[in-house]
Amino acid sequence: MAKYSEMSKEQLLAEHESLLEQYNALKAKGLNLDMSRGKPSADQLNLSDDMLTNIPTLKDVFSETGLDTRNYGVLEGLPECRKFFSDLLEVPVENIIIGGNASLRVMFDYITQCLLPNALGAGWLASGKPVKFLCPCPGYDRHFSILEYYGVEMLPIDMEDDGPNMAQVTEAIQDEQVKGMFCVPKYSNPTGCTYSDEKVKALAAMKPAADDFRVIWDNAYLVHDLVEPEQGDKLLNIFPEALKYGNEDLFIEVCSTSKITFSGAGISAIAASEKNIAAIKARIGKQFISNDKINQLRHIRFLKDIPTLMAHMAKHREIMAPKFKAVDEKFTEGFSECGIAVWTKPKGGYFINLDVMEGTAKRTVALCAEAGVVLTGAGAPFPYGKDPKDCNIRVAPSFPPVEELKTCADILVISAKLAATEKLLAK
Amino acid sequence: MAKYSEMSKEQLLAEHESLLEQYNALKAKGLNLDMSRGKPSADQLNLSDDMLTNIPTLKDVFSETGLDTRNYGVLEGLPECRKFFSDLLEVPVENIIIGGNASLRVMFDYITQCLLPNALGAGWLASGKPVKFLCPCPGYDRHFSILEYYGVEMLPIDMEDDGPNMAQVTEAIQDEQVKGMFCVPKYSNPTGCTYSDEKVKALAAMKPAADDFRVIWDNAYLVHDLVEPEQGDKLLNIFPEALKYGNEDLFIEVCSTSKITFSGAGISAIAASEKNIAAIKARIGKQFISNDKINQLRHIRFLKDIPTLMAHMAKHREIMAPKFKAVDEKFTEGFSECGIAVWTKPKGGYFINLDVMEGTAKRTVALCAEAGVVLTGAGAPFPYGKDPKDCNIRVAPSFPPVEELKTCADILVISAKLAATEKLLAK
Secondary structure, three states, X not given: OOOHHHOOHHHHHHHHHHXXXXXXXXXXXXXXXXXXXXXXXXXXXXXXHHHHOOOOOOOOOEOOOOOEOOOOOOOOOOHHHHHHHHXXXXXXXXXXEEEOOOHHHHHHHHHHHHHOOEOOEOOOOOOOOOOXXXXXXXXXXXXXXXXXXXXXXXEXXXXXXXXXXXXXXXXHOOOOOEEEEEEOOOOOOOOOOOOOHHHHHHHHOOOOOOOOOEEEEEOOOOOOEOOOHHHOOOOOOHHHHHHHOOOHHHXXXXXXXXXXXXOOOOOEEEEOOHHHHHHHHHHHHHHOOOOOHHHHHHHHHHHOOHHHHHHHHHHHHHHHHHHHHHHHHHHHHHHOOOOOOEEOOOOEOOOEEEEOOOOOHHHHHHHHHXXXXXXXXXXXXXXXXXXXXXXXXXXXXXXXXXXXXXXXXXXXHHHHHHHHHHHHHHO | OOOHHHOOHHHHHHHHHHHHHHHHHHHOOOOOEEEOOOOOOHHHHHOOHHHHOOOOOOOOOEOOOOOEOOOOOOOOOOHHHHHHHHHHHOOOHHHEEEEOOOHHHHHHHHHHHHHOOEOOEOOOOOOOOOOEEEEEEOOOHHHHHHHHHOOOEXXXXXXXXXXXXXXXXXHHOOOOOEEEEEEOOOOOOOOOOOOXXXXXXXXXXXXXOOOXXXXXXXXXXXXXXXXXXXXXXXXXXXXXXXXXXXOHHHEEEEEEOXXXXXXXXXXXXXXXXHHHHHHXXXXXXXXXXXXXXXXXXXXXXXXXOHHHHHHHHHHHHHHHHHHHHHHHHHHHHHHOOOOOOEEOOOOEOOOEEEEOOOOOHHHHHHHHHHOOEEEOOOOOOOHHHOOOOOOEEEEOOOOOOHHHHHHHHHHHHHHHHHHHHHXXXXX
């Protein structure tokens, strides 16, 4: 069998007919499968079930410092939790604040704080001019939703194999109204790439025109390797690099245990410069009295330290790696000859980025939906949901069991090929 | 012994000398006591310890609807929790959203949403004119801190025995820049008064000039009686009243379990009109994926229903009532003759409001601090911390054990009398 691009109309028609037959056969099964979000599977959640009962009695509710975690207080979070994230992120304890169950909330609230007058200044909205933000894409759709909610103008930046296109970044930040940038620097959502040392250094050295520019450094997948950590990607710590250029105030790092313990009941952390931490505390000191410290205590008693965390992540890997392998095998088997698709083979994270034939992503996702497989909406990883090439599909293998996943992948492959033959025949 | 106001200079001097002697004797004990905040005592927190272990195994993590509470999703909170708060607040389930561990955060985030462009309009800041808010006072200092953080101008409204002075409210809301009002309608912080039906109806009927006016109806102490609930205060449900005047969108009700289960690890709820709920969901759908549903499940399994809740609150009452009684007895004993102080005898809530001789509250709190008793800062219950009469002291009896509390009260009484004699002698 040849590449579709090299097929004669007759060959294409024949291929189209046979695909349609396979598609209808699968569609007839009346499936109802979901590959749309990066949700951990029940097996993964079960790995943390000790956390449900690791504060068994009222003698156990006290923190290291003897503090009663049930009562009010301790705005920054328990010292032992701050120490844990300090070790994990390689940032001093004083630069860490523990957040609630969602790093998304930490980011939303920080962006909100930056828009309004705050401890650092008049806020991004003060000038009355439009606020703009850099969005490396494909990127994380929920980052873009925050900006869209606030009417912040999103400027797409090309995502390369080793991070954002720095020429585009350097040019864009000459505009004083460009106030920030979203980054998922390790095992990026959805491409799975990790920023190279070169790009981390270039970002650390950047000189934006706006003196209140902020990079949200969303380190969501920092310990989420799909291979042995030694073989996994390494991300350079942004803060020591930024410090070399006096740029430590430019970076706000966040992470969470949503994909380590319980997705809906984890804890998050924010790491930032002394100045930024002080500004954040000035706000959260008015916003709440403390986050849930009992849950912080459950976490630190369960995750303990970095070696214990890494041993725990190895169990996640045992569940996740076969799922990524299964999808990759299906894609290889289905796409190798026809040459209509390329996809990433990430060493970590939660997604595979599939690029199908230009102009067929929306159609492919629609065909999958018709056949009972829900995918992330085509274009979601782009600002305003607009994929200029209509070729990007975010594949999330984590949630379905392997056998279901194989069926999803089959349907996705056939749908992509069907969309491609349709398009080629329509020419 | 006579009233201080009727004493001769000689009598006052003698009284001052004897007070100073008693004060120094107590000061010499080098105490370190805290009566500053409405914190539940450890005994109270112990009442909810079953909640630490009431999700013992991974078979128990599922909600009524079979949903895995450990994973992402369910923005509005578990149906069974919404039902519980619907029964508690007598508001339909659809009008309830479950929040995180702090109703303060729910209020901060809602005020923030109102300031910025949102689903309901351009936001309070849009006009560029100063935003103003009505603050019945004495009131809750943390409400005022939210407004101060955002530079919202606070307009004091006199708090009467049955709620805010409605003549002042009615006049103030003629100003289009007056965008809202904070209310603690039951067992108000700090006076302990409950709004009369008459005042609730007047508020429900109000016609503010601003079409985006909002009343934050902070029902923090709704089941926190210090007497048998039958003998306790009754608060009229604001929503049916507001509905009569088409004013249902004016009211945002919040409450939490912070003083029912665990102060730092409770759950909160917001009740609002269909229109307001939709606007809040438009924001929180971008802010987070869900609150901690495992903690919601712990709560509903522990609190179950309203009868179970009320039985639980009776246990709180057994611990709290004697503390309020002890303070009241000390005040009666110490203040009855000298006639320099009046205080409230609330049927519920967390505070006693003590008014000492005009111009002596700050001095009294300072004297207490010197003698090792920390009180809420004088003036805290007023906007910008400014008590025009410098007479108000918020007394929080919940946290210290009864014996400690008695010592605190003794020191407070003597300090207040000492401050009074100082002032009278200085004339």
